[in-house]
Amino acid sequence: MSSLMRAVRQHAFGGPEVLQVGEIERPEPLWTEVLVRVHAAGVNPVDCKTRAGGGISPTQGDLPFTIGWDVSGVVEAVGSGVTRFAPGDEVFGMVDFPRAGAAYAEYVTADSRQLAPKPANVTHVQAAAVPLVGLTAWQSLVSVGDVGPGKRVLVHGAAGGLGHIAVQIARARGAHVAGTARADQAALLEDCGLDQLVDYTTTRFEDVVHDIDIVVDTVAGDNGLRSLRTMRPGGVLVSLPVPPDDATVEEARRRGLRAVSLTVEADRADLEALTALVAAGALRPHVGDVLPLERADKAHELIESGQSRGKVVLSVVDGE
Ligand SMILES: NC(=O)c1ccc[n+]([C@@H]2O[C@H](COP(=O)([O-])OP(=O)(O)OC[C@H]3O[C@@H](n4cnc5c(N)ncnc54)[C@H](OP(=O)(O)O)[C@@H]3O)[C@@H](O)[C@H]2O)c1
Incomplete structure (x- = not known):
């Protein structure tokens, strides 16, 4: 597997056009972390605010960086000490909020306890619309x-x-x-x-x-x-x-x-409670727009113009 991956990068704060796909090093999972092959990344208003220099931009570190916190995907590898997941497991969650989540990418690492098993009755696109x-x-x-x-x-x-x-x-x-x-x-x-x-x-x-x-x-x-x-x-x-x-x-x-x-917090028990509701059919995310990773700019435009209806999700793996 190549050590490079595609990710949405921004080298400056600004309008949606600052979001550009580039190639960067794939992250490695540390102890307690999981490497996830991202199939879909959810887009939220806080992503737009942060891209523009507001939101949680002060906690993102130095430019260039990759925004995005909502993911659904498949475990690619686990770091030392991880007991809850194994390669091949389908997972979803809100990763590293309010730090640099870096979810608009082909791979992301996250503390294993920020993730839960993806409900089997929904697609990755639907699951990625839920966590935040x-x-x-x-x-x-x-x-x-x-x-x-x-x-x-x-x-x-x-x-x-x-x-x-x-x-x-x-x-x-x-x-x-x-x-x-x-x-x-x-x-x-x-x-x-x-x-x-x-x-x-x-x-x-x-x-x-x-x-x-x-x-x-x-x-x-x-x-x-x-x-x-x-x-x-x-x-x-x-x-x-x-x-x-x-x-x-x-x-x-x-x-x-x-x-x-209230500021949202990653919480394993809460995420598992949401998983149970989705699995039971009691919680159904309404996804209005699905765009490829390359069109993160368009995804932000839809949200900022008030044209989006329901959730906006980036599909990272074709066919999701
Ligand atoms: N504190 C936290 O941790 C946290 C977490 C998540 C989200 N948020 C914030 O919560 C806000 C909403 O997030 P979201 O993801 O739901 O955004 P969203 O998908 O854009 O939804 C906002 C909704 O508000 C409606 N709206 C606008 N003006 C309204 C009014 N006067 N009365 C009733 N509805 C109105 C909009 O519909 P129309 O304009 O089309 O009518 C739209 O349906 C954002 O500011 C986000 O940053 C905070």
Whole structure:
């Protein structure tokens, strides 16, 4: 096997055009690490922000580097001490977030505990769409919100990459789920099990949604503050694009609520919980666009222009 591989490199921060495929040394797995032959890499808004010099760019090290955190692929080799996987195993996960994940490449290394067996009932492309948004939604709803039967959830941006996964997790855990989205997303959201769709272009959600226990806000702006009016005492607002501002935190406290920020973390138990939901058919990622590694620039354009619908995934191995 050649020691070189194809990877998306950027030598400068900037627009999508800075993403260029080049040849670099294939990484070697250290102790506890797994070398994965990447079949598909998921694309997230944080990838775009980081490429442009925002997001988690301060923790990426020196340019040039390779972005990308969501992968699905096949174990090529394992480092010393790895007991959970062997060459040939199909795995998926969110690798090395918030450090340089380097997932837009033919191979990636990751701590074995950042990976889980890929659910057999989905393709690599579908699996690569899950980890970052799935872990974020799980940690918001389950770890912070303790979602379960009898709880009422509001998801802002319900049709987005993160939102449609959050809707499905909340439903799978027995909650009632309301969500804000455009009316033309009704079919997707019905398929996800959404109980109440609020068209944010025509209706103020706080006029029609009430008694909410957990708000998953993927939109920000004034959504957080307005959401407090929909909530019942003891509830929690989880703000994901940016932390809640001081006015929102203070108003939440005054109402007997909490307003918190959350940054997604790699977590083996959470990833395995997502695996179980996918395997059971209770969590189905909606992939809108699949592009080859060479078109990472186009993938970013789709997300940044708001044209993407569902998740955007890079297919690294033909036919995936
Ligand atoms: N804190 C963390 O760890 C974490 C983790 C994951 C993601 N995030 C952040 O969460 C945000 C969403 O991520 P994503 O992957 O879901 O992005 P995405 O796929 O682009 O989805 C965003 C969704 O929000 C919708 N939207 C926009 N304005 C809205 C409004 N006023 N009301 C309701 N919906 C609205 C968009 O639909 P239309 O505009 O077409 O209507 C789109 O469906 C990003 O900022 C991302 O960086 C944070």
